[in-house]
Amino acid sequence: MKTFYLWTIGCQMNFADSWRLERELLRLGFRAAAQAERADLVVLNTCVVRQHAEDKCVGRLTSLAGWKRKHPGAFLAVMGCLVGDQDDLKRAYPHVDLFMQPSDYMSLVHHLCDHDLVPSSFSLGSASEKEAPVSVHVPISYGCDHHCTYCIVRLRRGRERSRPVDEIVAEVRALGARGVREVTLLGQNVDSYGHDLAPLQGATQPPGLADLLHAVHEAEDLRTQIQRIRFLTSHPADLRPAAIEAVADLPRVCPHFELPVQAGHDEVLRRMARGYSVDEYRTLIGHIREQVPGCSVATDVIVGFPGETEAQFEATYRLLEDLRFDAVHAAAYSERPGTPAARLPDDVPHEEKLRRRTALDDLQAQIVAELNAPLLGQVVEVLVEERRKGRWGGRTPTNKLVFFEDERDWRGALVPVRIAWTGPWSMLGELAR
Numbered sequence: 001m002k003t004f005y006l007w008t009i010g011c012q013m014n015f016a017d018s019w020r021l022e023r024e025l026l027r028l029g030f031r032a033a034a035q036a037e038r039a040d041l042v043v044l045n046t047c048v049v050r051q052h053a054e055d056k057c058v059g060r061l062t063s064l065a066g067w068k069r070k071h072p073g074a075f076l077a078v079m080g081c082l083v084g085d086q087d088d089l090k091r092a093y094p095h096v097d098l099f100m101q102p103s104d105y106m107s108l109v110h111h112l113c114d115h116d117l118v119p120s121s122f123s124l125g126s127a128s129e130k131e132a133p134v135s136v137h138v139p140i141s142y143g144c145d146h147h148c149t150y151c152i153v154r155l156r157r158g159r160e161r162s163r164p165v166d167e168i169v170a171e172v173r174a175l176g177a178r179g180v181r182e183v184t185l186l187g188q189n190v191d192s193y194g195h196d197l198a199p200l201q202g203a204t205q206p207p208g209l210a211d212l213l214h215a216v217h218e219a220e221d222l223r224t225q226i227q228r229i230r231f232l233t234s235h236p237a238d239l240r241p242a243a244i245e246a247v248a249d250l251p252r253v254c255p256h257f258e259l260p261v262q263a264g265h266d267e268v269l270r271r272m273a274r275g276y277s278v279d280e281y282r283t284l285i286g287h288i289r290e291q292v293p294g295c296s297v298a299t300d301v302i303v304g305f306p307g308e309t310e311a312q313f314e315a316t317y318r319l320l321e322d323l324r325f326d327a328v329h330a331a332a333y334s335e336r337p338g339t340p341a342a343r344l345p346d347d348v349p350h351e352e353k354l355r356r357r358t359a360l361d362d363l364q365a366q367i368v369a370e371l372n373a374p375l376l377g378q379v380v381e382v383l384v385e386e387r388r389k390g391r392w393g394g395r396t397p398t399n400k401l402v403f404f405e406d407e408r409d410w411r412g413a414l415v416p417v418r419i420a421w422t423g424p425w426s427m428l429g430e431l432a433r
Contacts (some may be wrong), residue, residue, distance in 0.1 A: 169222075185212065376421075
């Protein structure tokens, strides 16, 4: 067994887990294959947060049954949020060799080592890794303690578990030494980070997100290595003033907030069990923009939640009109078995859900185009991540995607770019130096 293929779908946490698993497999001496059919080891990292994602995972998993029959010596593993009741899964997909709980990618590593399935040429001293990406997601907590009625994450990932501050700082330090220039501190709800940890030395309260931001930002050996620090995703009921102040005070913490509202009507929020009102959310956004001038704010919205009336959808539409977010990720509600919302009648027709989502997408395209237009002719700072189709691409501190052309190698560099064209989803520019 020498080659592997890793297929990932879903949230940033899944992609963070896959990146770490890839590093472990490379460390064990495996090589990446371009196609699943040509690999000795195939891993599917799955998502079931929406029906569309689950359908993709089931289709991919089912399609590999024929591959496994032709290659009985190959190994198929499945991880991510599809993995619930393993007995049911084993009966449904007998061609799968190993099921792993979300984020438990080390189970595969241990299984391969314990069953002598690593490449015979493996030796730790000769193991190599791919070039480190410019930006890496660093999990700071796993799971979630909220009980949003539509969400399956807590059922699959369990209660929230925070990683210790020193462990996270040590990982960021190792990433910086490998050439990583930006880290995103990641959790299902980063705003409640640390509540389950013991107080730091000399403190009386457990550490919070603000403490972690300060610890990563102020680590002396990281000041020249890690150029930017981001965090996501936040929960409106848990975002504390100290975290907002940290964004305002720490130069390398990017002024960007991912703050899902999910709905713009109090009755829908109540049925979702979100724990805040529309007025409280508006007040929070106003406070963020007052404390961090020029910041960007992104949000998530679910349309067609059970019982959502046209008037309630219009309230969401007006909220987006008023608050003018920098990004809106709109999704149509899909029933998730086992969640409280699954007991409610899914009474908004599919076509109506799509109409409402399209209406929000169209509105947001107009808003973002208007927000980006004033940047025409302005110089923005871009952290260059990669080259795409002959253009270098990267993001501003406020998470705006910018492309420019130049023959030199700018990967990993902070460069000033003068904006020459603006659109709703990206911008074009030229080097200002």
